[in-house]
Amino acid sequence: MAASIVKRVNRVKKLNVSHISARYKFLxxxxxxxxxxxxxxxxxxxxxxxxSTDSIDFTxxxxxxxxxxxxxxxxxxxxVKKPLKCGxxxxxxAVDPEFSSVLVTCIGKRGEGYDELETVDKGRESIRAAVAKxxxxxxxxxxxxxEVDSCGDxxxxxEGCHLALFSYDDLKxxxxxxxxxxxxxxxxxxxxxxxxxxxxxxxxxxAEGQNLSRRLMEMPANLLTPTKxxxxxxxxxxxKCEVLVRDKDWAESMKMGSFLSVARGSVEPPVFLEIEYKxxxxxxxxxxxxxxxxxxxxxxxxxxxxxxxxxxxxxxGAACVAGSLLSVSKLQLPVHVxxxxxxxxxxxxxxxxxxxxxxxxxxxxxIQVDNTDAEGRLILADALCYSEQFxxxxxxxxxxxxxxxxxxxxxxxxxxxxxxxxxxxxxxKASVRxxxxxxxxPLFNHYTKKITECQLADLNNIGGSRSGGACTxxxxxxxxxxxxxxxxxxxxxxxxxxxxxxxxxxxMSGRPxxxxxxxxxxxxxxxxx
Ligand code: BES
Ligand code: ZN
Ligand code: ZN
Numbered sequence: 001m002a003a004s005i006v007k008r009v010n011r012v013k014k015l016n017v018s019h020i021s022a023r024y025k026f027l028x029x030x031x032x033x034x035x036x037x038x039x040x041x042x043x044x045x046x047x048x049x050x051x052s053t054d055s056i057d058f059t060x061x062x063x064x065x066x067x068x069x070x071x072x073x074x075x076x077x078x079x080v081k082k083p084l085k086c087g088x089x090x091x092x093x094a095v096d097p098e099f100s101s102v103l104v105t106c107i108g109k110r111g112e113g114y115d116e117l118e119t120v121d122k123g124r125e126s127i128r129a130a131v132a133k134x135x136x137x138x139x140x141x142x143x144x145x146x147e148v149d150s151c152g153d154x155x156x157x158x159e160g161c162h163l164a165l166f167s168y169d170d171l172k173x174x175x176x177x178x179x180x181x182x183x184x185x186x187x188x189x190x191x192x193x194x195x196x197x198x199x200x201x202x203x204x205x206x207a208e209g210q211n212l213s214r215r216l217m218e219m220p221a222n223l224l225t226p227t228k229x230x231x232x233x234x235x236x237x238x239x240k241c242e243v244l245v246r247d248k249d250w251a252e253s254m255k256m257g258s259f260l261s262v263a264r265g266s267v268e269p270p271v272f273l274e275i276e277y278k279x280x281x282x283x284x285x286x287x288x289x290x291x292x293x294x295x296x297x298x299x300x301x302x303x304x305x306x307x308x309x310x311x312x313x314x315x316x317g318a319a320c321v322a323g324s325l326l327s328v329s330k331l332q333l334p335v336h337v338x339x340x341x342x343x344x345x346x347x348x349x350x351x352x353x354x355x356x357x358x359x360x361x362x363x364x365x366x367i368q369v370d371n372t373d374a375e376g377r378l379i380l381a382d383a384l385c386y387s388e389q390f391x392x393x394x395x396x397x398x399x400x401x402x403x404x405x406x407x408x409x410x411x412x413x414x415x416x417x418x419x420x421x422x423x424x425x426x427x428x429k430a431s432v433r434x435x436x437x438x439x440x441x442p443l444f445n446h447y448t449k450k451i452t453e454c455q456l457a458d459l460n461n462i463g464g465s466r467s468g469g470a471c472t473x474x475x476x477x478x479x480x481x482x483x484x485x486x487x488x489x490x491x492x493x494x495x496x497x498x499x500x501x502x503x504x505x506x507x508m509s510g511r512p513x514x515x516x517x518x519x520x521x522x523x524x525x526x527x528x529x
Contacts, residue, residue, distance in 0.1 A: 132164030158203025209327030265352030292318030299372030404469025
């Protein structure tokens with residue numbers, strides 16, 4: 001009894017914030033490895049779906065391993081009648097002296113590619129999902145060093161493994177955490193090992209960016225305050241980017257009355273982050289803007305308590321901006337990026353903004369705040385205005401902005417509102433590569449009318465009725481942008497994963513970080529960014 005009380009007291013002590021931050025090492029990729037560890041090696045091999053019951057359609061790498069094992073792998077697979085179907089696996093033991101387990105995973109039909117209706121590259125998606133399942137099964141078996149088949153698309157294979165192995169369990173007791181796993185690409189039979197390693201590294205970096213976004217989103221709001229978010233971003237990016245941490249006085253001097261009206265309900269001070277990555281000299285950077293509400297209670301228009309814990313992820317836009325910048329800088333893309341992240345909490349209190357209050361944004365427009373839960377657009381209004389001062393070639397903002405986009409698209413795709421056909425085409429192309437989809441939504445004048453009909457001010461922060469909620473929110477943001485290449489991504493529907501994406505575990509998704517990195521990669525090939 002006494003011992004269990006001591007244990008409980010220790011546990012409570014452990015959850016003390018400063019205690020956690022002291023012992024907590026912020027990791028973005030795989031975990032740290034102890035050198036005294038015993039390594040249990042395993043191998044993942046890919047096969048294509050094949051109706052035949054007397055032959056196996058191996059990938060190039062898998063065929064070589066089978067030859068080396070004197071055809072044992074194919075023989076063992078053929079001992080059962082039913083051929084492997086896409087997404088299914090078989091685990092073999094004692095077929096190769098080097099590996100305690102050889103896991104064969106089916107990557108779908110040979111030659112599968114872009115599917116127009118699904119707007120996805122099915123071949124790449126199947127590889128991501130198949131290797132993800134494989135490495136998770138091997139981790140369950142206690143394997144901790146896994147060599148993975150490139151499956152004909154090294155980058156997708158690396159993405160699948162690195163995304164699947166992510167877990168946010170830093171705040172749990174050591175024994176309940178997922179064990180560390182070392183993964184590498186099976187390059188030994190490749191004609192061009194160097195380019196394969198390079199591709200693998202690119203996939204791993206793309207996943208690392210998304211994993212940073214996931215970790216930031218998942219972190220509880222008592223640990224990830226605006227100040228702490230800025231600290232972590234500095235720690236992660238400062239060697240590759242310039243990171244400026246602006247305070248409340250600075251925001252006041254910039255006349256960011258709309259942003260500050262959200263922050264005023266909380267005792268946590270707001271922060272405005274400005275980050276610059278200069279992979280190339282240019283006068284017209286590419287601007288990224290991210291909603292950074294580290295917790296959204298709704299303010300005085302308070303949300304229902306059920307499910308409110310998910311609002312720790314309301315800085316998902318900010319997290320995706322940080323994750324994208326991590327990858328862009330690690331890949332050393334030749335592009336100039338400037339990022340703008342308004343960070344604050346949306347809390348109800350004696351000093352909070354009240355429904356009906358009127359605030360003034362940086363561009364002088366007045367806003368009647370009829371619903372304090374529509375706070376994302378208020379903080380983005382000032383961030384978008386500010387970003388325009390840097391002559392950006394395009395502005396891309398990301399925000400967990402509306403429940404309405406979740407009603408419209410669910411977790412199927414991020415909603416994209418843009419004034420540029422060209423930008424839309426490029427973003428869509430990027431999403432086909434990443435497998436993290438986008439879907440275009442309208443910016444009609446119809447929606448603008450809903451937020452300009454306002455009793456006291458130039459704009460109302462809600463559209464009157466619930467209809468078209470994601471579209472009226474986008475129309476509101478449009479009032480603060482002059483740039484001809486503007487993209488607004490409403491990512492509230494893709495904020496968390498509950499089994500929709502096979503290679504992402506349950507929890508905050510970090511979507512659409514990889515799509516944005518691919519988009520920036522595409523833009524870096526244009527001359528003016
Ligand atoms: N942060 C929410 C949107 C949200 C909902 C994000 C679900 C992730 C999951 C946003 O600030 C909000 O509360 N929006 C309101 C707007 C309404 C009051 C016009 C909403 O969507 O209900
Ligand atoms: Zn809200
Ligand atoms: Zn919000």
